[in-house]
Amino acid sequence: MSQQTPVIELKNVKKSFGPVEVLKDVNFVVRAGEVTALVGDNGAGKSTLIKGLAGIQPYDAGKIIIEGNEVVLESPRQSSELGIDVVYQDLALCDNLDIVHNLFLGREQSAIGVLDEGHMETKAADTLTSLSVKTVKSVRQKVAKLSGGQRQTVAIARAVLWNNKVVILDEPTAALGVAQTEQVLQLVRRLAAAGKAVIMISHNLQDVFAVADRIYVLYLGKMTAAVKTSETTQADVVSYITGSKTQENFGA
C-alpha cells in the first residue's frame, strides 16, 4: 500500500483570511482504496482544507500533487475534472428535482441541449444498484420526499456516478439516526473497497474508528497527527484534537 503513489498529496499548504492563518504548512496524503478520516475541533481548518481541494477556495501557497502531477485547483469544475468530488454536510441537492436530475446536475447527458432522459435514468438506477441501495423506490422521486439517509445516499451516489477517484464526505452522518448512520458507513466502506480514495470529515470518533484506515488530526491550522486507525486509540485521538498531545516525531 505504501509503495503506491498517493492519489492526493498536499505539501506545505497555507491559507489565510486577512491576518488569520487558518492553514499553516499542512501536509496531507490520501491513498486509493482507503478511508482517510480528517478530524479536528471547530475552527481547526478542516473545511478550509477541503474547500481548497474542491476548488472553491484556492490555497495561498503550497503544492497540490494529484497522482504524481502537480496541479492548480481554482474552480469546482477543475476539481471535478480531476476526479475529486465533495459531498457537502448541508447536502447540496435540489429538493424540487428528482433523483436523476440531482445525480446529473451540472453534467446532464444531452444532445444539442436536449436532455437524454432515458440514458440518464438507466445510469442513475445502475449506480444506485451498484452501491447496493435498495431503499429508494423510484429514481424519478423528488428528493424532497426522501429521508435523511436516502438523501445522503443520493449525494454520495452523485460523487460515484462519475467514477471519481476521490470522494470527500463532509460530516456524512451528522444528521442521521442510528440505522441510517450504519447504512451510510457501510456505503463509505464499499466506496473504498471499490478502489476509491475516500476522505471523511467527522466529529464522531465512533464513526471514524468504524470505517477509517488512517486518521489525520488538525489542531489550530496545523496537522498534529497522522496515524493508522489500527495503531491508535480513541483516547489518543481525543488528546490530539484538543491539543494536549502531539504525535511524536510528527512533521518530518
Next chain:
Amino acid sequence: MKIKKVSIPQEAGIFLVFFVMVLIFSVLSENFFTITNASVLLLNGAIIALIALGQTFVLLTGGIDLSTGANVAMCGIIATVLMRSGLPWWVAAIGAALCGSFLGVLNGLIIHYVGIPPFIVTFAAMGVASSIPMIITRAESIQITQEKFAWIGQGHVLGFPVPVILVIIAAIISSILLKNTVLGTHIYALGGNKLAARLSGINVMRTTVFVYAFSGFLAGVAGVIATSRLNVGYPQTGTGNQLFYSIAAAVVGGVSLFGGIGTIRGAIAGVLLISTISNGMNVVNVSSYWQPLVIGLIILGGVSIDSKRSSKRDGAKSKPRGKPQILSRTKK
C-alpha cells in the same frame, strides 16, 4: 421503470375553476359565451399570456421581473420609431423585441454581478423603461407609418388571430425549454437550491441572464402586438394592469414565488382564468374599478395556498428554505 408522476390535481383544479367561471358568466350574460367575445378574451389574454410566460421563467429561478409592463410600452414605441425611420415593419417588430430582451440582459447582468435583489433591479428598470417612451414621444401618441404592421395584432392565419398563434408558439417553445433541455433543469435547480446549483458547476450567470432576457423578449413581442392592435404608438401601452395580471396568472397557475416550482401548462391555465375573470367582469358590466381588487384578492389566495404548500414541504424536511424573500415584492 416508473412513470414520472405529474402534478395533475393542482392544475386540474385551476381548469375546474376556469370552467366554473365560464359557466357563471355565461348564465349572467348571453354576450359572454359568443365567438366574438371569445376572440376579444383571447386577444386581450395574449398580451398577459406572453408576459406571464416570461415571468414564469424568472419566478422559477426564484427571481421576479417587475419591468415587463414598462418594457411593453418601451418596445411598442421603439417599433413605431423604427418604422418611421424607414425600416420595413417586420424588421421594426423584430428590432423592438430584441430591444426588450436587451433590457432583460441588463437586468440579469446587474442582478448577477452586483448582487442586488431582483425586486430592486427590475423595479428600477421599470422606472427607466416607462420613462424612455415618454421622452421619445413627449407623452404624445405617434402615428404608425406602415399599414402592414397591423397584421401582427389584427391579422389572421388559417382563421386564427396572429397574436393567439404567437402565444401558442411561445408556450410550446417555453414548455420544451423547461421540460426537455439542460437549460430548463438548471433554471429549476437555481430556484430550488442556488448554492447546490453553483457547487454543481452550473453557470449561474448565464442561466440568470437568460431568464430575464427571455422575459424581456416576450415583453417586447407583447409591446409590438399591443401597439399593432391599437395601430398607434402610445407611450403608456402596457403600463396599466398587465404586469399585475401576468404575475397573478403565473401564481394562480401554481408557479411558486419561492422559486423552483411551476409549469408552463399551469401558467397558461392561470392566464385563461385571469383573462376570463377580467373579460367576464367587463361583459356583465362590473365597473373596471373593481377589477384590480378582485385580481388582488385572487393573488392573495394563490400565494396563501402556495406558502401553505411550501411550509408543509419544509416541515417534513430538516432543512428550511429560508424566508420567502419575494413575498414583500408582490405588492405592486
